[in-house]
Amino acid sequence: MxxxxxxxxxxxxxxxxxxxxxxxxxxxxxxxxxxxKDKSVKDRVLHPGESKKHxxxxxxxxxxxxxxxxxxxxxxxxxxxxxxxxxxxxxxxxxxxxxxxxxxxxxLAALLELGAGFHPDLTGRENVYLNASILGMSRAETDAKFESIVAFSGIAQFIDTQVKFYSSGMYVRLAFAVAVHVDxxxxxxxEVLAVGDEAFQxxxxxxxxxxxxxxxxxxxxxxxxxxxxxxxxxxxxxxxxxxxxxxxxxxxxxxxxxxxxxxxxxxxxxxxxRDDVEEGDEPVIVSVVPRTEGKALTPGDDLTVDVELFVPHQVSQWDLTLSVNNSLGSTILITSAHAAGLKGAVLEGHQTVRFVLPSLSLTDGGYSLTTVLYDSFQRETSRSEGTAAFKARSGSESIGTVYSKVVGSLPPAK
CATH class of the missing domain: 3.40.50.300 (P-loop containing nucleotide triphosphate hydrolases)
Known part of the structure; x- marks a missing residue:
């Protein structure tokens, strides 16, 4: 129930x-x-009460x-x-x-199958009211929020067009706009965050x-x-x-x-x-820990990342990459142990590789880390993807993948 x-x-x-x-x-x-299970027409006619056997x-x-x-x-x-x-x-x-x-x-608002309450023969405007009523909004509430819904969807010029002529992106935009205005x-x-273009995501x-x-x-x-x-x-x-x-x-x-x-x-x-790795196993990444002390990274802070490895046997030919990914899954920075000056370093047993990325200036949002361990033949032996995350806080002066404080001026006219 x-x-x-x-x-x-x-x-x-x-x-x-x-x-x-x-x-x-x-x-x-x-x-x-x-x-x-499939039944023949003959079985259905001769044995109508035995469907449960199939x-x-x-x-x-x-x-x-x-x-x-x-x-x-x-x-x-x-x-x-x-x-x-x-x-x-x-x-x-x-x-x-x-x-x-x-x-x-x-x-409750459910973004499960976006546009499930839309009728293809109705216009976008009509479907806004239809879908909003299905989601529990009154006519008065929808009237009050209609302009905001349309503005959020970004398809104002097509709002009086039948939705059967919409592209899949337009369809999803309007459905999402309605759902998030249910309050x-x-x-x-x-999986809504996986649909649409990058700007919509x-x-x-x-x-x-x-x-x-x-x-x-x-x-x-x-x-x-x-x-x-x-x-x-x-x-x-x-x-x-x-x-x-x-x-x-x-x-x-x-x-x-x-x-x-x-x-x-x-x-x-x-x-x-697997907290313990038995002898004879391949080298593995045990943990990835961003050292942010539970605080959001602010522009100019250093980011320290500790990657714990377990290497059953001594190796000197290896590499470890570190990627920083934004909330959309796009990689905004990638480095490696070789690039950090650790080429040729000897590893054995439980060992921590520490990356320090100084003076990072990231825009406001959540970030995840991906690490990949390679052997001497550049073959991947272990991967940790999205298992560690941190948040960044910055001002509104700039947007994009990096943050920069901006100072404006009006130089004297020549």
Missing amino acids: TQEIPFTEGHDEGSHLPPGPEIAIVKDASKFFVLR EDRFWALKGISLKFKAGTTVGLIGPNGSGKSTLLKMIGGIIQPDEGMVETRGR PDILLVD EKCLKKIQEFQAEGRTIIIVSHAMGHITSLCDRAVVLHKGTVAFDGDPTEAVQVMRTGLFIEGSEGVSVATR
Whole structure:
């Protein structure tokens, strides 16, 4: 059962949600889908009541229990088919659990299948009102926000054109603009940050960051690990429809990339990390840690990154690259141990390679790090992608991949 409870400061009458900061609770929720096998027309006519003999149940989710605190941003990650989108739709009330229950407080907006409520034969204007009503906005609310919605979408000149003539980019822009103007308490996002051009993705990210600053609850499904580490306070790893890990986003991504999924009791999947590497294994990257002391990097600060390696046998021919990636996944800087003067250095056992990038001036936003370890033949032996992240804070004087303080003047006319 999925139930929406009006959001108030205290405990809602009739709600099973306990008093406190939880804005959504998933309790022992399971969902299955029926896989029907083909039957001949003859079988359907002669044995109409035996359809169940030709179907199997696939459990997309099994016994999921999660609590989401108000004002947090939570990432849902995992392999394809692990149940991420199914869980998001269940929280959004789009599908119902077959077992267990889901409860939420307040208004909810779901960016799951953008434009799912659009009708191709209606104009953009008509679809704004249609989609807004589906998302719970009144006519008066939509009237008040219409100009802002159109301005955000950037397609004002086509707003009275039937959407069946829109490009996919225009379609997505308008749908996103409507959804983010619902003024939600909970925002559900499923791979939306991977669609559209770079400018649109940047606009999406900025809007999500605005929601975070306003204290809204955001639940994100994404395969972009950089988004998970830079945007989220917490991440949940799903595997075969169960919760394999729930905790720090950086550790969750490490579990996702380097963890071992094993079958526990009653078929529940759990995740373990390789904290120890046995002799005879290839050299590996154990951890990547940006030394920012929990603070955002400001223009002119040094960025120190410690990369811990485990090298079973002594090597002197190796290289290690370090990439800094912005919130869109674009690489804005790349360096290497060779470039940093460590060519020929001997490694053995547990050892830390420290990179210091002095006087960085990055624009406001979240950044992730990618490291790749190479052997003497320049073959990749280990990779850590998006498992470490940090934030930068800068002024509004300049935009782009780097920040510069700008001073304007009016020189005397000649």
